[in-house]
Amino acid sequence: MLDAAAHDRLPAAPGVGYKPQHFAQITADPGTVKWLEIHAENYMGDGGRPIAQLRRLAEDFAMSVHGVGLSIGGEGPLDTDHLARLKHLVTWLHPASFSEHLAWSTHDSHFYNDLLPLPYTDASLQRICDHIDELQGTIRRRMLLENPSSYLAFAESTWSEPEFLSEISRRTGCGLLLDVNNVFVSATNLDFSPQGYIDAFPLDKVGEIHLGGHDEDEDEHGHPLLIDSHGAEVVDPVWALLDYTLAKSGPKPVLVEWDNDVPDWPVLETEAARAATALERIPA
């Protein structure tokens, strides 16, 4: 029997991005993992194994639905078909959380399968707030908006990213999803202090923290260029940034994302256990 009340919010504990190849181990012994996140778009088929697995997992775990395809930062209107699909998913699944990205992915009815960057201006702020109002009105719940990984900046931007996200939250009432790996990646690529970013971030609005691995490259001037790949272990400086964040924010749900070159379950579970340790040692 589904105990919905027990799973109506994400616990301040480790979660992982769910991968179908881990289904048997997760349902048998999840270790320190207390909740799971899925990418919404992978569960928009009509039936079959993906939906059956999701129903089963929702019996045991608080679930987070993480959209990667709504294109909230798009210049064009939101895709009403996609809004309807999101509404359908959160209506039947009743997840503990729904989140999306400060990014765009669709232009002129083509979907580019990536989280693309946008300038932080008054005009883009208004557009994003309108889109979030429309989304929250459609799915009838509060969403969390995630900070992106940045490889470049826009000359036209007039807002800093933490201020921009803070203002979106203030205007729309949405919560925020703080990806500390994204902060580290952007800070390295654009030469700012990751701790300074955390200091400026409205941590009281954060409903979830993300961690993930990244790749290392460099630009044509030899400057480090980190790429958010979700294809490796979380590096030590990002774990340190998590500690820094948790010390200021207090306990939060912490998710480990690993989407490419997905490892065997014990490797992912070890990452989750490390997140559990970080949560345990938060100074009182």
Place this chain on the structure above:
Amino acid sequence: MSVSQANFTRAMMDAGQQVPDGLIDHQAQPAGRRFSVYRNNIAVSLTEAMHSAFPVIAKLLGKQNMDGLAGIYLRQHPPSSPLMMFYGEHFPAFLEGMEQLKHLGYLGDVARLELALRRAYHAADAAPIAPEALGALTPQDLMNTRVALAPAVLLLRSPWPIHGLWRYNSEDGAPKPEAQAQDVLITRPEFDPIPQLLPPAGAAWIRALMGGASIGEALEQAAAEDETFDLGATLALLLQGGAITGLDSKG
């Protein structure tokens, strides 16, 4: 110096285009190679999506050729929705339109089979009837019965040995395909779609059923196509695949 999303996508999809002005690095210099991250992400992610969507085509063509075709395809047909599970719907026709692949005429239909397997995988669930429900009917009633088929049931007809090609490139020890036309029935007994080779005129019979014909009416159409049509064998394939989800014997 505002960068429109139209400019951004144009430059992202064509490495010959200049990186849009107004995209900058940490020192307010032109973004340059940093923009390549986006060019690379979309090419890599959509190429990987094509490899996992069409494993048999990838095996038939080889990795390098598949990479190259996926790169051309993604520029001609970027995804039209965020549902990547259905990406590649134009790939069969795309393959058939490639002059260099004209000598491999079967590729399009093999790709259609792989697409159909994916559609069946994500199709709505439906509970099959108990086989005894058919056995309980008199022969006369059986002929007058119309059947409802599960959403995962799909049919493909090809002048090429698509079932043999698919098996040979999917299963260890499968026999080498021989040149012949093949019709394929896809069923999904539980979660894994199964492609099965249909006997002569089996596809005509099932297509008639899908069109609302009774078992008897469909039998006439199948027999007209091939008088050796084996109703019992074809019906057994549907029943074993959990394909029949309802019976209407009201005539």
